[in-house]
Amino acid sequence: MRKSSFTGLLITALCAVVSCCLNKQFHFVNEGGKTWEKAQQYCREKYIDLAFISNQDEVDEVNDISTTDDVWIGLYRDPSPPTEWKWSGGWNSSFRFWGNDQPNNKFGNQDCVSVWKNKMNDYQCTEKYPFVCFDLNVVLVKENKTWEEALEHCRKHYTDLTSLLSENEQLLVQRMMNSKGAQTDHVWTGLRFLASEWLWVNGDPLEYQAWTGGRLPHCPAQHLRCGTLAREGELWGTRDCEERRNFLCSKLVTPRGDRHVCVW
Structure with missing residues (x-):
């Protein structure tokens, strides 16, 4: 039988x-804004992690689902060495889409990355923004x-x-x-x-x-x-x-x- x-x-x-x-799915979360660390924690509890982006199609997808200007994604500055950027969770990608004159580390502590109008910008991680998580x-x-x-x-x-x-x-x-x-x-x-x-x-x-x-x-x-x-x-x-x-x-x-x- x-x-x-x-x-x-x-x-x-x-x-x-x-x-x-296997499909990567993006989820826009707008709950009054969170720091980068709190956004990361939320994504890991509800989905898999903050979004990592590998190509222009995914940039367009994030832009389509976002309804505010700046949204956190999973990119952050590795403190050792401080010139290296990594994705939360360790996802591998060499794809970058920085805005003009970015990253500029304007205040000496802009270690987290948001997306605005299809461009990445570095900001202080304590700023509060909506964010994009990803799931599979x-x-x-x-x-x-x-x-x-x-x-x-x-x-x-x-x-x-x-x-x-x-x-x-x-x-x-x-x-x-x-x-x-x-x-x-x-x-x-x-x-x-x-x-x-x-x-x-x-x-x-x-x-x-x-x-x-x-x-x-x-x-x-x-x-x-x-x-x-x-x-x-x-x-x-x-x-x-x-x-x-x-x-x-x-x-x-x-x-x-x-x-x-x-x-x-």
């Missing part, structure tokens, strides 16, 4: 193949379930178990797992060995791969046919499908207008 149930669930997914790229269309479910139970849960409450299509996606998800407090060292993903091959159960192509040890397990043992993502250190692993673990679900995203920002 269990095998029959699983096969039915899988066929349902593969008959409606869609690309489920991935949910960490902190319940311990078998792989099949996790699959059923994701399809009932969200869309599917999560696939990981690039290194950037994977790094973001791992950081999210740590910030949200994953309770198992590895969590279930949508990776499954079936009919002599590994596949994502939502039908996404298995092109990017990050197996622990760098080698695809071509013929895994009968009990090691469900895939996990490590919370840190190791990457993809193969585990007994009957183990009980936290898991990652993808949730449906409704794009704003024609924008649908995927993380690659």
